[in-house]
Amino acid sequence: MPATRSRRGNRRKPKKEKENELTTRSVDLLKSENCPLHFTDEYETTKLVVRRGFKFKLLVTLSRALTSDESVGFEFRSGGRPSKRYGSLIALPLVDPKINDDVEGVRIIASNENILSLEVFTSGKTTRVGQWMLTMRISEPSSSRGRRRKKSTLCAITDKIIIIFNPWCKSDPVYMSNDTWRNEYVLNEEGLQYYGTSRNIGNMDWYFGQFEEVVMNAVLKLLQMMKPKHKCRNDPVEISRCMSALVNSQDDDGVLVGNWSNDFSGGATPGSWNGSVAILRKFVESGRPVKYGQCWVFSGVLTTVMRCLGVPTRSLTNFDSAHDTDGNLTIDYHYDEKFKPMDNDDSVWNFHVWNDVWMAREGLPEGYGGWQALDATPQESSAGIMRCGPASLQALKQGKVDLDFDAKFIYAEVNASKKSWLKLLEGGEGDEWRALSSETDVIGRNISTKSVGSFDRHDITNDYKYEEGSNEERLSFQLARKFVKTTHTEQPEFKKELGIDPKIASTVVFGQDLSFSIKITNLNKSETKRVHLSCVGKTMQYNGSVVGKVFDEDREETIRGSKDQEFKFTLPAAAYLSTTTGGHSLKLSVLCGVVGTNEVYSRTLVVDFVKPVIKVNVVGATKLQKTFKVQLSFSNPLSTAVSGHFMIEGAGIRNMITVPTGTIEAKALCSKETEIMAKKLGKRRLIVGFVSDQLTGVQGNVDLNITSA
Numbered sequence: 057m058p059a060t061r062s063r064r065g066n067r068r069k070p071k072k073e074k075e076n077e078l079t080t081r082s083v084d085l086l087k088s089e090n091c092p093l094h095f096t097d098e099y100e101t102t103k104l105v106v107r108r109g110f111k112f113k114l115l116v117t118l119s120r121a122l123t124s125d126e127s128v129g130f131e132f133r134s135g136g137r138p139s140k141r142y143g144s145l146i147a148l149p150l151v152d153p154k155i156n157d158d159v160e161g162v163r164i165i166a167s168n169e170n171i172l173s174l175e176v177f178t179s180g181k182t183t184r185v186g187q188w189m190l191t192m193r194i195s196e197p198s199s200s201r202g203r204r205r206k207k208s209t210l211c212a213i214t215d216k217i218i219i220i221f222n223p224w225c226k227s228d229p230v231y232m233s234n235d236t237w238r239n240e241y242v243l244n245e246e247g248l249q250y251y252g253t254s255r256n257i258g259n260m261d262w263y264f265g266q267f268e269e270v271v272m273n274a275v276l277k278l279l280q281m282m283k284p285k286h287k288c289r290n291d292p293v294e295i296s297r298c299m300s301a302l303v304n305s306q307d308d309d310g311v312l313v314g315n316w317s318n319d320f321s322g323g324a325t326p327g328s329w330n331g332s333v334a335i336l337r338k339f340v341e342s343g344r345p346v347k348y349g350q351c352w353v354f355s356g357v358l359t360t361v362m363r364c365l366g367v368p369t370r371s372l373t374n375f376d377s378a379h380d381t382d383g384n385l386t387i388d389y390h391y392d393e394k395f396k397p398m399d400n401d402d403s404v405w406n407f408h409v410w411n412d413v414w415m416a417r418e419g420l421p422e423g424y425g426g427w428q429a430l431d432a433t434p435q436e437s438s439a440g441i442m443r444c445g446p447a448s449l450q451a452l453k454q455g456k457v458d459l460d461f462d463a464k465f466i467y468a469e470v471n472a473s474k475k476s477w478l479k480l481l482e483g484g485e486g487d488e489w490r491a492l493s494s495e496t497d498v499i500g501r502n503i504s505t506k507s508v509g510s511f512d513r514h515d516i517t518n519d520y521k522y523e524e525g526s527n528e529e530r531l532s533f534q535l536a537r538k539f540v541k542t543t544h545t546e547q548p549e550f551k552k553e554l555g556i557d558p559k560i561a562s563t564v565v566f567g568q569d570l571s572f573s574i575k576i577t578n579l580n581k582s583e584t585k586r587v588h589l590s591c592v593g594k595t596m597q598y599n600g601s602v603v604g605k606v607f608d609e610d611r612e613e614t615i616r617g618s619k620d621q622e623f624k625f626t627l628p629a630a631a632y633l634s635t636t637t638g639g640h641s642l643k644l645s646v647l648c649g650v651v652g653t654n655e656v657y658s659r660t661l662v663v664d665f666v667k668p669v670i671k672v673n674v675v676g677a678t679k680l681q682k683t684f685k686v687q688l689s690f691s692n693p694l695s696t697a698v699s700g701h702f703m704i705e706g707a708g709i710r711n712m713i714t715v716p717t718g719t720i721e722a723k724a725l726c727s728k729e730t731e732i733m734a735k736k737l738g739k740r741r742l743i744v745g746f747v748s749d750q751l752t753g754v755q756g757n758v759d760l761n762i763t764s765a
Contacts, residue, residue: 078120078126078209080213081119083114083115083216084114085103085214086113086115087104089113090104090106091105094107094110094112095107095224095243098243098245098267099267099272100267100269101218101269103216103217104217104218105218105220105272106178106220107222107224107225107228107366108178108183108220108225109158109179109180109181109225110224111175113173113176114173114174114190115171115173115174116171116172116174116213117170117171118170118171118211119170122194123196125196126195127194128150128192128193129148129149129150129193130148130150130174130176130190130191130213131148132145132146132148132188132189132190133145133188134187134188135285135286142284142285142287143285143289143290144286146183148161148176148190149161149162150162150163150164151177157177158227159179160177160183162175163175163177180222180226180227181227181228181290184219184286184289184290185219185279185290186219186289187217187218187276187279188215188217188219189213190213190215191211192210193211194211220364220366221292221365221366223238223242223367229291229416229418229425230368230414230415230416231416232368232414236508237368237508238368240506240508241363241369243363245265246261246263246264246707246741246743247359248260248262248506248511248513249261249355249373250373250407250513251406251407251598252375253562253641253663254376254501255562255664256562256664257375258664261741262331262356262371262743263330263332263333263707264360264363265360266332266359266361266364270340271332271333271361272364274336274340274361275361275365277340278298278302278303281302281308283298292413293415293446295367296362296367296430296446297430297446298443299358299361299362299432300358300432300444300445301443303361304433304434304442304443305345306442307442309344310345311335312345312346312348312349313345313346313347314348314349314433314434315347315348315349315350316350316599318597318603320347323346323347324347324348324747325639325747327639327753328747328752330703330705330712330743330745330755332356332359333705334705334712350598350599351405351598352371352409354432354433355372355409355410356371357432358371358430358432362411367414367415368414369414370411370412370505372503372504372505373409373503373504373505374407374408374409374500374501374503375502375504376404376498376500376501377404377405377407377500378403378404378468378472378474378499379403379408379435379469379600380468382402382541383465384540384541385464385468385471385472385537385540386474387473387475387499388402388477390479390489391477391656392479403599404474405598406598406662408433410429410430410432410444411429412427412429412449412505412519413428413430414427415428417448420448420451420459421459423450424450424451425448426450427448427519428445428446428449429444429445429446429448429452429466430444430446431445432444436465444461444462444466445462445466447459447461447463447466449519451463452520452521453519453521454532454535455467455531455533455535455536456535456536457539464536464539464540467536469500470499471499471500471521472499472500473494473495473496474494474496474499475492475493475494476494476658477489477492478490478491478492492656492657492658493658496525553580553585554577554578554579554587555577555620556575556577556646556648556657557576558575558644558661560644560661560663563664563666564642564665564666566638566665566693566751567629567633569628570629570642570663571625571626571627572625572627573624574625574648575620576589576613576615576621576623576648577615577618578617578619578620579618580617580618581617581618582617583617584615584616584617585614586612586613586652587612587613587614587615587648587649588610588611588651589611589623589646590608590609590610590646590648591609591646592607592608593606593608594606594643596662603635606627606631606635607644609625611623627642633694636665637749637751638751638754642662642663642664643660644663646661667693667752667753667754668691668693668754669754669755669756670688670690670745670754670756671689671690672688672744672758673686673689673758674686674760675687678760678762679762679764679765680735680764680765681735681765682765683731683732683733684733685730685732686729686731686732686758687728687729688715688728688729688730688744688756689726690726690754691725691726692721692722693723693751695723697719697720698719698720699717699718699719699749699750700717700748700751701716701717702717702730702744702747703745704730704742704743705742705743706740706742706743707741708734708736708741708762709733709735715730734760734762737762737763737764739762740761740762741757741758741759741760742758743755744757744758
């Protein structure tokens with residue numbers, strides 16, 4: 057071996073191994089024995105993944121046998137300068153624990169010459185998660201001028217131990233007693249993300265892939281990016297809060313760059329991702345944040361990261377989700393003196409996707425453990441960092457928005473009121489507003505997640521709030537309002553003398569015209585009213601941001617007492633196709649009022665685009681490590697040609713597969729075939745997406761049963 061050079065430029069000789077120095081020759085991680093007991097045999101890594109609170113065994117071969125004068129102890133060490141103070145060094149004394157003792161230590165089961173059989177114990181509550189080096193500290197007597205003392209040396213055993221949280225261990229705060237829930241929220245690699253509108257709920261497949269090797273590498277990298285790196289790694293609350301920040305790139309060059317601008321140059325469109333693995337692979341390989349993501353992508357990646365760490369996690373979708381910027385639990389829409397809409401800071405998203413994580417909350421009063429809301433989408437800062445949660449669902453349901461973390465913001469997302477205001481006076485602080493309308497039951501609808509053990513939709517709205525209009529819901533809102541400020545002086549609403557009945561379909565096939573009508577009824581039996589109706593249509597992103605105005609019509613009619621008038625409209629497909637590729641929706645805003653008065657009413661409805669579904673057909677048997685053919689097809693719904701490629705991902709294949717489609721003519725059928733090799737036994741799902749600059753949101757799937765060859 058050539059001599060090495062020190063930092064100062066002096067040549068130095070390589071360190072010689074001392075005679076009779078104790079070193080490790082080999083370590084058997086006993087993965088076939090340890091992993092099934094720890095429910096970690098699905099992890100695709102050469103390292104040993106263990107769940108804290110469960111013991112594991114190692115077989116260590118040393119360079120020589122221990123002498124009778126030598127005593128040993130063990131340590132977990134991490135980083136260049138491990139320290140107990142900073143949490144990067146864990147002492148593991150020799151122990152002989154009783155059943156159910158929650159201890160950290162090592163028991164030497166057997167010693168045969170230079171071979172040690174070890175049993176390692178970790179605590180379900182205090183042991184920090186992450187990758188550790190196990191070392192053995194050897195102490196032996198030494199005499200120095202008549203005074204006896206012990207000298208010690210350190211022997212590295214293995215750095216291939218990864219410790220994660222343990223939902224099977226009662227002493228771990230993430231303990232979950234329901235085995236079917238653990239199978240879904242910890243061990244399941246395949247899921248669904250819900251999208252669309254509360255009137256038309258759609259779903260897309262998502263491959264979490266938490267057991268893939270590149271995912272674990274990404275998670276270990278994120279743990280190293282935490283500040284502080286080690287000290288809080290025993291606490292799932294702190295880990296969750298940190299991962300909420302690190303999955304977005306806003307403050308710390310984390311995993312994903314959020315983009316709601318409609319310009320996705322330099323990266324992938326958020327709708328092109330089918331799962332988390334491709335994103336985390338790109339993050340690890342490039343060393344930079346991945347472009348681009350929106351809420352369902354942030355949620356999917358966070359589910360992957362947290363499940364990889366052993367924390368029970370689910371992705372969920374809240375429809376008609378409020379973004380309350382001023383913290384008053386009211387989503388305010390403002391109109392000027394001429395009844396024209398003003399710019400609003402508050403918004404209502406068609407849907408918003410975030411996460412629930414399962415854990416005890418020892419820092420909160422009793423009864424607030426269980427599911428905790430957690431959100432990685434960068435919306436509002438929390439203590440100066442773009443993160444949100446964890447917030448107890450029980451606390452949110454009861455209106456206890458003063459409890460950590462970020463409960464006010466999340467409560468508003470699911471339970472705010474929606475109000476429209478008319479400006480009465482000009483001026484600065486002296487502005488007065490008149491309430492046009494107030495809706496208390498339109499925010500936080502159909503909160504959805506994948507069902508346990510199936511691909512059905514499970515409505516969990518009741519986990520977040522009491523039934524709308526119930527006495528419990530009213531009391532919850534009253535309690536929550538005690539912790540927020542009010543921005544407007546409440547004004548009594550005027551007597552409603554017009555009825556508005558929009559007859560607008562919840563969906564339209566992308567590429568087709570939309571026909572709809574609005575019926576206005578004069579509720580006054582004796583008075584004739586001159587009614588003005590304005591209908592504005594805009595393509596919009598799911599978060600309420602306007603893409604472009606595509607429709608604007610005004611009508612005026614006289615309606616006699618107790619009579620009604622139906623106004624019919626048609627929105628040509630050509631009007632909206634110039635502003636969207638199908639990844640948006642149509643927002644129709646209706647403003648109706650009595651001419652010459654302040655009697656004004658507003659209604660807003662969202663129409664979702666229906667896109668084609670990719671048909672996926674498997675040809676032949678699906679055997680482990682054998683190739684099989686997959687046929688893919690869909691019809692182009694547009695009157696113009698499109699081009700792009702299929703992306704295939706899932707637990708049944710080794711890596712993501714790309715299949716170019718070439719040009720697909722207008723209204724034409726696209727059919728392609730490819731070969732796939734199965735890498736895992738059992739029931740798996742392939743997820744297929746179509747990526748194109750002209751058409752987005754097209755997906756399909758197929759379920760597989762991989763058998764032995």
